[in-house]
Amino acid sequence: MTPTNIGLIGCGNISNAYFEGCQNYTDIIKITACADINVPHAQATAEKHGLAFGGSADDLLARPDVDIIVNLTIPGAHTDINRQALAAGKHVYCEKPFALTAADTAAVVADAAAADLRVGSAPDTFMGAGLQSARQAIDDGLIGTPVSALGFMLCPGHESWHPNPDFYYKFGGGPMFDMGPYYVTALVNLLGPVARVSGAAQTTFAERTITSEPRDGEKIPVEIPTHFSTTMEFVGGPIGTLVMSFDTPHTDLPNIVIHGTKGTLNVCDPNRFDDPCFFKPAGADKFESIPMTHATGRARGTGVADLATAVISGRPHRASGHLAHHVIEIMEGAVKSPAEGRHIPIESTCERPAPLPCSLGQSELDA
Numbered sequence: 001m002t003p004t005n006i007g008l009i010g011c012g013n014i015s016n017a018y019f020e021g022c023q024n025y026t027d028i029i030k031i032t033a034c035a036d037i038n039v040p041h042a043q044a045t046a047e048k049h050g051l052a053f054g055g056s057a058d059d060l061l062a063r064p065d066v067d068i069i070v071n072l073t074i075p076g077a078h079t080d081i082n083r084q085a086l087a088a089g090k091h092v093y094c095e096k097p098f099a100l101t102a103a104d105t106a107a108v109v110a111d112a113a114a115a116d117l118r119v120g121s122a123p124d125t126f127m128g129a130g131l132q133s134a135r136q137a138i139d140d141g142l143i144g145t146p147v148s149a150l151g152f153m154l155c156p157g158h159e160s161w162h163p164n165p166d167f168y169y170k171f172g173g174g175p176m177f178d179m180g181p182y183y184v185t186a187l188v189n190l191l192g193p194v195a196r197v198s199g200a201a202q203t204t205f206a207e208r209t210i211t212s213e214p215r216d217g218e219k220i221p222v223e224i225p226t227h228f229s230t231t232m233e234f235v236g237g238p239i240g241t242l243v244m245s246f247d248t249p250h251t252d253l254p255n256i257v258i259h260g261t262k263g264t265l266n267v268c269d270p271n272r273f274d275d276p277c278f279f280k281p282a283g284a285d286k287f288e289s290i291p292m293t294h295a296t297g298r299a300r301g302t303g304v305a306d307l308a309t310a311v312i313s314g315r316p317h318r319a320s321g322h323l324a325h326h327v328i329e330i331m332e333g334a335v336k337s338p339a340e341g342r343h344i345p346i347e348s349t350c351e352r353p354a355p356l357p358c359s360l361g362q363s364e365l366d367a
């Protein structure tokens with residue numbers, strides 16, 4: 001099969017993970033071009049990776065030899081770039097969060113449907129061996145009927161390592177929109193769609209001090225809540241609680257724990273592909289790892305390769321715009337509920353993405 005040509009827009013921090021991760025799927029996708037608002041940086045990136053093109057987003061979008069745009073710009077630029085890419089006749093896969101609002105997400109998904117093009121969104125970690133094994137265990141009835149899901153992401157924020165952390169403290173950032181996509185997507189994949197959301201949120205610090213280079217010592221304002229305690233009521237019955245914070249030291253709490261009528265599943269970090277999951281049956285006194293039912297070794301780029309394969313075969317792609325829309329509406333509900341003092345009903349819904357067949361190798365996707 002000839003690999004599908006990929007154009008990256010946004011050559012920042014995370015682009016390195018895509019250049020590396022897409023190497024896993026050389027039979028399926030090939031990065032041939034890149035662009036950035038900083039054109040010399042795009043040119044240098046293209047040269048470094050031996051690409052056919054490095055330049056502006058407009059020039060990249062005009063190229064007939066690019067089929068899928070991978071949008072790795074900052075969250076505030078996602079919607080404009082996604083719409084421009086669709087208008088140029090390209091399929092789109094966008095880093096998380098797909099958009100700053102559920103309304104923008106729905107508009108882009110509608111654009112794609114009208115143009116008969118695909119849109120997809122990170123995260124794709126739910127296609128990794130860890131979360132696929134957890135899904136298999138739940139679907140096989142290991143924990144019985146799911147009752148409760150707990151998710152914890154508590155950290156001191158990203159200004160200690162990211163060179164330009166401003167966007168994490170603006171509308172569309174914060175722990176919910178930055179890290180929520182991993183947690184909420186994992187939970188929707190495991191337990192299905194959510195009916196309503198409620199909770200509390202606060203902004204603990206009005207400004208943050210960057211301690212990474214090159215802006216060490218610079219202060220940046222905080223425009224959004226940075227600590228959340230959110231309740232998610234799943235359509236299928238279980239109640240989820242998420243605690244997401246940029247205002248705390250790192251924590252030893254588990255990432256995700258799902259309690260069922262027959263036992264407890266300690267699910268791996270939803271920001272990783274291959275970590276193991278652990279199960280403790282009701283009445284037992286310790287957790288034991290569950291079998292990895294899927295091949296390890298997947299990385300970023302899996303969602304892009306899945307989308308490229310799905311375009312050719314005509315099947316649905318897993319990290320879809322519909323999934324992103326539901327996830328963003330849930331995260332938006334977590335922000336709206338404390339601001340408006342009410343439960344927020346979730347209007348969108350989505351199918352759980354199809355599980356990956358266990359037989360696939362780490363560089364394979366199902367036709």
Ligand SMILES: NC(=O)c1ccc[n+]([C@@H]2O[C@H](COP(=O)([O-])OP(=O)(O)OC[C@H]3O[C@@H](n4cnc5c(N)ncnc54)[C@H](O)[C@@H]3O)[C@@H](O)[C@H]2O)c1
Nearest residue numbers: 010011012013014036037038072073074075077095096097
């Ligand atoms: N850094 C990470 O570890 C990480 C991990 C997972 C996901 N993400 C997500 O990836 C996205 C990018 O994050 P990052 O850390 O790489 O940010 P970054 O600031 O390092 O890079 C963003 C790049 O996009 C370019 N850009 C901004 N606006 C543009 C526009 N309108 N047109 C063209 N280029 C534009 C910038 O010049 C920059 O090179 C974000 O949505 C983020 O949430 C980042």
